[in-house]
Amino acid sequence: MNDMNELKKSVNDGxxxxxxxxxKRTSVDKWxxxxGKPALYLNWGFNQPNGGDERCAMMRNGEWHDESCTKSLTFICSSSNMNTGLVFVNQMKNWRDAQSxxxxxxxxxxxxxNQNECxxxxxFINDSHISNYxxxxxxxxxxxxxxxxxSSFRDWKSGEPNNAGGNENCAKLNPNTQGQWIDDPCNNQNPFVCHEDKLILITETLTWPEALRHCRQNYTDLVLVHSVEMQEEVMNVVKRASTEAVWLGLRHSCTVGLWFWVSGETVCYQNWAPGNGTGDEDCESGVRSGAVQSGGDQRWxxxxxxxxxxxxxxxxxx
Structure with missing residues (x-):
């Protein structure tokens, strides 16, 4: 929603x-x-999901059923502020309003x-005496x-997307709907806003000094990761890598036995894999640099x- 607010501000200004x-609409319907996480574990009830316009999921007795997203139901939120991490909201809302x-x-x-979370x-449902979906x-x-x-963020206007005429396969923002989205034929002509990624994955395979030189000549620098938020952006980028790890702007100094960023800053936020990132690096085998794993839990x-x-x-x- 922060992105939406920034976008609406720039649109309104202009x-x-x-x-x-x-x-854009694709030919693949997926749960x-x-x-934003993919649905790898599924626990549908008998003969579910049965398709049609039933595009949202509800739960009862540990099993899931698909239902029209416009139906009003109570719902369960996840929360970092509760002991169970769960909050039952005893208000009747459609799925989008419940999400909001x-x-x-x-x-x-x-x-x-997974089965354990289910x-x-x-x-939690039983303990809260919730009997309905x-x-x-x-x-x-x-x-x-x-x-x-x-990203699963959607901000459709009520009743959208409606695919009027059967060919409304692209989405546009309409200030007349308070900046919410409507679907529209892709061959219509409208202004547009581009966004430029802060992070660029280079799929050439280079040594660390070569990678540093390439970034400084063509962009700003090898990436610095000072926070969880930046690590999450890095994790999203490295999925497309062709090597098992990807260089970061991390360097080890044998002189002082410390890791530092190429900007000269010390490493405060850390995301090292076990056994990595210690001061006791094997300096005799050459200078060590830091990389992020492109698979697994994407540690340094x-x-x-x-x-x-x-x-x-x-x-x-x-």
């Missing part, structure tokens, strides 16, 4: 009436969680990503962001600088 955003409520007041509509949520954060749609991100690892890996450049000094 007095633009309609503007393309990077959301995903409101959090959870995001504004807690974290999100609850995700059920059992914990069902216990409740919304969970699972929904199905065929819309995809053009940057291939897995120490590698000799002469290894050849993909790397991430940043466009800004942030």
């Amino acid at each position: 007095g633009v009436q309609n503007i393309w955003i990077g959301l 995903q969680w409101s959090s 409520y959870c995001r504004q007041n807690h974290t999100d509509l609850v995700s059920v990503r 059992q914990l949520i069902q216990k 409740v919304w969970i954060g699972l929904f199905r749609d065929s819309w995809q962001w053009s940057d291939q991100s897995n 690892i120490s590698r000799p600088e002469h290894h050849k890996l993909n790397f991430i450049c940043s466009r800004s000094e942030e």
Whole structure:
């Protein structure tokens, strides 16, 4: 929603009436969680899901059923402020309104990503004496962001997308609907807003010094990761890497036995894999530099600088 508010401000400043955003309908309908995570674990009831316009999921007795997203139900939010991490909201809302409520007041509509979570949520339902169906954060749609991100954020105007005429496969922002989205034929002509990634994955395989030189000549620098938020951006980028790890702007000094960023700053926020990032590096085998794993949990690892890996450049000094 922060992105939406910034976008609406720039649109309003320019007095633009309609503007393309990077959301397009695909031929693939898939279930995903409101959090943006893919739905790898599924626990449907008998003969479910049965399709049609039933694009949102509700839960009862540990099993899921698909339902029209316009139906009004109570729902469960996830929250970082509760002992159980769960909040039952005893208000009747459609799925989108329930999602908005959870995001504004807690974290999100609850995700059920494995059997253990399913059992914990069902216990919470039983302990809370909830006897009816409740919304969970699972929904199905065929819309995809053009940057291939897995963001599940949607801000459709009520009744949209309606695919009027059967060919409204692109999304635009319309200030007349308080900046909410409507679908529109892709061959219509509208102004648009581009966004420039701060992080650029380079799929050439270079040594760490070569990667540093490339970033400084063509962008700003090898990426610096000073926070959880930046690490999450890095994690989203490295999925497309062709090497098992990707260079960061991390360097080890054998002289003082410390890791530091190429900006000269010390490493405060850390995300090292076990056994990596210590001061006791093998300096006799060559200078060590830092990389992020492109698979698994994408932790940082120490590698000799002469290894050849993909790397991430940043466009800004942030």
